[in-house]
Amino acid sequence: MTTHSRRDFLVQAAHVAALGTAGLSGVSAFATPRPQIFAAGAAGKPIPYGAAVRADALTSDMSYREAVVANCQIIVPEGEMKWPDIHPARGEYRFEKADALMDFARQNQIEVRGHTLAWYGGMPAWTATIDSPAEAERELVDHIETVVSRYRGTIPSWDVVNEPLVDWPDGPASLRPSIWTRQLGPNYLPIALRATAAVDPDAQLVLNEYDIEYRGPRFAARRKALLQLLRSLRDRDVPLHAVGLQAHLFASRAIDRDALQDFLREVTALKLDVLITELDVIDYEFPGKISERDAMVAGLAGQFLEAVCDVVRPKAILTWGLSDRYTWVPTYFKRPDGKPNRPLPLDADLKRKPLFDVIEEYRRKVV
Ligand code: XIL
Numbered sequence: 163m164t165t166h167s168r169r170d171f172l173v174q175a176a177h178v179a180a181l182g183t184a185g186l187s188g189v190s191a192f193a194t195p196r197p198q199i200f201a202a203g204a205a206g207k208p209i210p211y212g213a214a215v216r217a218d219a220l221t222s223d224m225s226y227r228e229a230v231v232a233n234c235q236i237i238v239p240e241g242e243m244k245w246p247d248i249h250p251a252r253g254e255y256r257f258e259k260a261d262a263l264m265d266f267a268r269q270n271q272i273e274v275r276g277h278t279l280a281w282y283g284g285m286p287a288w289t290a291t292i293d294s295p296a297e298a299e300r301e302l303v304d305h306i307e308t309v310v311s312r313y314r315g316t317i318p319s320w321d322v323v324n325e326p327l328v329d330w331p332d333g334p335a336s337l338r339p340s341i342w343t344r345q346l347g348p349n350y351l352p353i354a355l356r357a358t359a360a361v362d363p364d365a366q367l368v369l370n371e372y373d374i375e376y377r378g379p380r381f382a383a384r385r386k387a388l389l390q391l392l393r394s395l396r397d398r399d400v401p402l403h404a405v406g407l408q409a410h411l412f413a414s415r416a417i418d419r420d421a422l423q424d425f426l427r428e429v430t431a432l433k434l435d436v437l438i439t440e441l442d443v444i445d446y447e448f449p450g451k452i453s454e455r456d457a458m459v460a461g462l463a464g465q466f467l468e469a470v471c472d473v474v475r476p477k478a479i480l481t482w483g484l485s486d487r488y489t490w491v492p493t494y495f496k497r498p499d500g501k502p503n504r505p506l507p508l509d510a511d512l513k514r515k516p517l518f519d520v521i522e523e524y525r526r527k528v529v
Pocket of ligand 1: 240241284324408440490
């Protein structure tokens, strides 16, 4: 017999309740398939592809805007839904940029992923003044209720928790210090996930993490700690539906195919879906020659996608940007030879690179 997740049950129960008693005749609560998170990923269609976008560039740069419309079934705001943009001061929410992005998506029938609700990084200064557990919980829940309810029904998937683990964790309790861990300890995760589920029971709740795919003791420790963390959330019946693999890939790090696949099998056994959320190839250690570099970038992404798609069909594949014209990579990983980075599927002139083709190949691969 097929087993079903609590989410299936809750969603189905809500649907049956909405139908009233008529809906119950001959309908098992478990009979219908798992709801499709992204319409673009309907059965028989390729895995939906998306990219992180910048609202200001969508307004100012028409060729970029057209490339997003032409290539993306999903977009995710690179910054516009993070705390500094959307909640810059205590009690003050600013939705202009996020709303503009939602309008753009609606006009072009593109779906949106939300990013992110509970993260250590990029928090606005005012949050440093939160100084009790009760206040922290109130602020976190208020933020989630305000933001998630505004976009309920239009954002089917949220990175609720982003990057919870320290770089080299000892175990699931090795959480990255933040305003949330300082005041709430590990409880911040169930608080955030439950608050999101309460506001939007149909949203796919994702825990998003980086540095999961490589060979070496640090990455083994990360996979182990993440699995323990996921299990502990499951054991406490905390709502969670998927793991996001950020997949910022590096030339100097080898993909550990076997360990990654073992990890993904464990994730699947926990009845969690998998998404690739921020794929790009950080190319500062690759050779300067463009044809060589682009081939190596695509090769590394291909190795990663092959390993993942061999054991699980990701619900979506997103890159952290669409074109090399707009990428976070040079801010943190400039090339020593001063040449521009080329981490994304389209080059700075919006032309398709080998990375684009490799993503297309795996989107269409039948596992
Ligand atoms: C980055 C953005 O791309 C930058 O523009 C911003 O200044 C900092 O954050 N992992 C994440 C993303 O989950 O939110 C980060 O985005 C990149 C790494």
